[in-house]
Amino acid sequence: MDKIQHGYDFGGAAFNLNDPQDRELVRFILSQALFGEATGVYCGKSLFAARSLEAARFYVRQARQELNHLELFAEVFRSLNMTPAPAHWVVKLLSAHNNYYPLKVLMEHAIGEGMVLDIFKDVLLQTLPDDHPAVPEIKKKLRVVVREEEEHVAWGEKETRAMLAERPWLRWPYYGLLELQIVLARLMVRPFARRAEGHPVLSHLGPFVDFVSARIRQQGRDLGITPEAPVGAVKRLGAMAWGVALFLRSQVSTSRSTLEKTYLTELGFVG
Numbered sequence: 001m002d003k004i005q006h007g008y009d010f011g012g013a014a015f016n017l018n019d020p021q022d023r024e025l026v027r028f029i030l031s032q033a034l035f036g037e038a039t040g041v042y043c044g045k046s047l048f049a050a051r052s053l054e055a056a057r058f059y060v061r062q063a064r065q066e067l068n069h070l071e072l073f074a075e076v077f078r079s080l081n082m083t084p085a086p087a088h089w090v091v092k093l094l095s096a097h098n099n100y101y102p103l104k105v106l107m108e109h110a111i112g113e114g115m116v117l118d119i120f121k122d123v124l125l126q127t128l129p130d131d132h133p134a135v136p137e138i139k140k141k142l143r144v145v146v147r148e149e150e151e152h153v154a155w156g157e158k159e160t161r162a163m164l165a166e167r168p169w170l171r172w173p174y175y176g177l178l179e180l181q182i183v184l185a186r187l188m189v190r191p192f193a194r195r196a197e198g199h200p201v202l203s204h205l206g207p208f209v210d211f212v213s214a215r216i217r218q219q220g221r222d223l224g225i226t227p228e229a230p231v232g233a234v235k236r237l238g239a240m241a242w243g244v245a246l247f248l249r250s251q252v253s254t255s256r257s258t259l260e261k262t263y264l265t266e267l268g269f270v271g
């Protein structure tokens with residue numbers, strides 16, 4: 001297996017799993033991961049609205065992978081002798097299933113799983129201490145999860161591009177939602193900033209959050225969502241409001257089935 005490329009460098013900083021406060025921090029991170037994986041399994045619901053055979057194939061595969069991730073994180077808890085805590089409200093909000101496909105592929109896969117990847121790949125793989133007996137095995141499993149999450153992000157980006165090509169008006173609400181997801185992520189980690197001083201890992205929190213925000217904005221530029229030129233505050237707020245409106249609308253939208261209308265074309269029986 002080739003080496004995982006880290007985005008942010010924690011410079012060898014690691015948690016101390018013998019320290020009760022550090023254990024609480026690791027428990028917090030792992031609890032969010034466990035909840036995210038549980039809701040990840042619901043991507044199976046997307047099978048109903050899958051717009052192509054390729055999408056149907058992807059969601060079957062993803063649901064199986066997320067179910068494995070869920071059980072794997074449960075094993076991580078057991079091997080570290082920890083019990084999961086309830087999920088943070090931001091994680092609950094961001095990982096809720098969305099029936100509206102254009103928002104689902106951007107918010108859940110491209111950005112949401114992109115942030116999950118930042119946590120797994122950059123935080124957990126670097127800051128879990130290698131001298132703990134359970135950690136080498138945990139990291140081995142995590143590397144497999146990271147590869148699969150990379151696939152989920154790539155799928156989200158591919159489908160986001162397709163949605164944008166079909167409906168170019170989505171660009172501004174997409175941009176607003178991307179900025180909002182950055183705001184929410186910052187909000188979630190803010191309580192930890194107070195404890196950052198002098199802590200080997202937490203002292204990286206500010207720079208790490210800045211790194212993630214910049215990475216998401218670059219992802220947005222690569223997808224053709226984030227404008228190249230700086231955006232004024234009013235325009236950005238407008239995009240956010242549009243994004244929120246679309247998100248609220250998506251909460252009452254019901255998914256429409258597709259495959260029974262397209263299967264003959266998808267299978268090559270109709271030209």
Ligand SMILES: [Fe+2]
Pocket residue numbers: 037040065066069149
């Ligand atoms: Fe996962």
Ligand SMILES: [Fe+2]
Pocket residue numbers: 040066113148149152
């Ligand atoms: Fe995933």
